[in-house]
Amino acid sequence: MRIAGRHYRTIALAADGCSVEIIDQTLLPFTFKLRRLQSLEDAAQAICEMTVRGAPLIGVTAAYGVALAMRTDPGNASLRRAMTTLGATRPTAVNLHWALARMSETLQPLAPGARAAQAYAEAWAIAEEDVRCCEMIGRHGLKLLQALAARSPGRRLNVLTHCNAGWLACVDWGTALAPIYAAHEDGLPVHVYVDETRPRNQGAALTAFELGAHGIPYTLIVDNAGGHLMQQGQIDVCLVGSDRATAGGDIANKIGTYLKALAARDNDVPFYVALPFSSIDWSINDGLAQIPIENRPAREVTHLAGLDERGRRIEVRIAPTDATAANPAFDVTPARLITGIITERGVAAADYAGLAALYPERSEARRAGA
Numbered sequence: 177m178r179i180a181g182r183h184y185r186t187i188a189l190a191a192d193g194c195s196v197e198i199i200d201q202t203l204l205p206f207t208f209k210l211r212r213l214q215s216l217e218d219a220a221q222a223i224c225e226m227t228v229r230g231a232p233l234i235g236v237t238a239a240y241g242v243a244l245a246m247r248t249d250p251g252n253a254s255l256r257r258a259m260t261t262l263g264a265t266r267p268t269a270v271n272l273h274w275a276l277a278r279m280s281e282t283l284q285p286l287a288p289g290a291r292a293a294q295a296y297a298e299a300w301a302i303a304e305e306d307v308r309c310c311e312m313i314g315r316h317g318l319k320l321l322q323a324l325a326a327r328s329p330g331r332r333l334n335v336l337t338h339c340n341a342g343w344l345a346c347v348d349w350g351t352a353l354a355p356i357y358a359a360h361e362d363g364l365p366v367h368v369y370v371d372e373t374r375p376r377n378q379g380a381a382l383t384a385f386e387l388g389a390h391g392i393p394y395t396l397i398v399d400n401a402g403g404h405l406m407q408q409g410q411i412d413v414c415l416v417g418s419d420r421a422t423a424g425g426d427i428a429n430k431i432g433t434y435l436k437a438l439a440a441r442d443n444d445v446p447f448y449v450a451l452p453f454s455s456i457d458w459s460i461n462d463g464l465a466q467i468p469i470e471n472r473p474a475r476e477v478t479h480l481a482g483l484d485e486r487g488r489r490i491e492v493r494i495a496p497t498d499a500t501a502a503n504p505a506f507d508v509t510p511a512r513l514i515t516g517i518i519t520e521r522g523v524a525a526a527d528y529a530g531l532a533a534l535y536p537e538r539s540e541a542r543r544a545g546a
C-alpha cells in the first residue's frame with residue numbers, strides 16, 4: 177500500500193533479476209529500509225528473525241528462498257535442503273508449508289537445468305495470487321463493514337484489530353486490514369483501535385505505521401484495554417488475521433487473539449477473521465490439538481526495543497535479571513467464538529460446511545482422502 181503517497185509491496189524481485197528485495201520490518205516504524213536476499217540462508221534468516229513476518233508473506237519469502245537455492249544449485253539434494261531449511265523456520269503459519277509444497281510439486285518433475293527459471297516464475301505467481309486474494313478479501317470485507325456502518329449512521333465505524341494483519345503481513349493490501357483500506361477508498365468513515373500486541377509489538381510498530389502512512393485514523397491501545405472498550409460500546413467489530421485455520425474453522429493467530437474473541441463474545445461484538453485460501457489447513461479439524469504453536473525467545477518478553485533520545489535503536493530490560501519468561505507466539509480461537517471468516521471467495525461461517533461451500537474442490541479432495 178502507500179507510504180507518503182508512494183506505492184510499495186513488502187517483497188519483490190530486485191532489478192538484478194535474481195536477488196529478492198524486502199522491507200526490513202524489524203526497523204519499522206522508525207526506519208524504512210529495503211534489504212536484498214541473495215541466498216536460501218538469507219531467506220531463512222529473514223523469516224526466523226522476523227525481518228519479514230505475517231503468514232502470507234512468510235509463504236512468499238519461502239517460495240523465493242527456494243528460487244534462490246535453485247539459482248545456486250538446482251540439484252535434488254539442494255531442493256531437499258531448501259525445503260528442510262525453510263520448513264524449519266517457523267511452525268505455525270501454514271502458508272509457509274503450503275508454499276513449499278507447491279514449489280516442490282512444481283520443481284520435482286523438472287530437469288535441474290529448468291528449475292531456477294520455473295522457481296522464480298512460481299514464486300512470482302504465488303506473490304501475485306496473494307495480492308489478488310487480499311484485494312478480494314478487502315472487497316468482501318467492505319460489504320460487511322458497510323452493513324455494520326448502516327446500523328450506526330452519522331458516526332465512523334470503530335474497528336479493533338490485533339497484531340499486524342495488514343499489507344506488511346502480506347505482499348499488498350493485507351487480510352484483516354484489507355477491508356479497512358477498501359472502506360477508506362470507498363469513503364466509508366472508519367477508525368481503528370490498534371492493539372500494541374506484546375511482546376513483539378507488531379500493532380504499535382507495524383499496524384500503526386501502515387495505517388498512519390495511508391492516512392487512516394487509528395488509536396493505539398495496550399492489549400488489555402480492548403475488553404474494556406468493548407464493554408463501553410466503543411468497538412463495533414473486531415477484525416483479525418490468521419496464521420492457520422482448520423477445516424472446522426478454528427484459527428491460530430497472534431497471542432492474545434483468543435482473549436479478544438472471548439471479550440467480543442461477552443459483549444456481543446462481531447468477531448471476524450480474514451484469511452486467504454493459503455492459510456487454511458484442510459488436513460486438520462481441531463486447532464487446539466493440532467496447530468503447532470511457536471515458542472519464541474524469553475528475551476522478547478523481558479526486553480523492549482525502541483529508540484533512545486538520540487534516535488538510536490536500543491533494547492531495555494523490563495524484568496529482573498533472574499526472571500524466567502514464557503513466550504508462546506500464537507493462540508487458538510475456537511470456531512464457536514468467530515462470527516465469520518472473510519476469504520477471497522466471500523464470507524463463510526466458521527465451520528466446515530461454511531468453508532467447504534466456498535472451496536468445494538477442497539471438500540471433494542478431502543472426501544477422496546487427499
Ligand SMILES: CSC[C@H]1O[C@H](OP(=O)(O)O)[C@H](O)[C@@H]1O
Nearest residue numbers: 229230231339341345417429430
Ligand atoms: C495475515 S497473517 C498476519 C498474522 O501473522 C502475525 O504473526 P507474526 O507477526 O508472528 O508473523 C500475526 O499472527 C498476524 O495476525
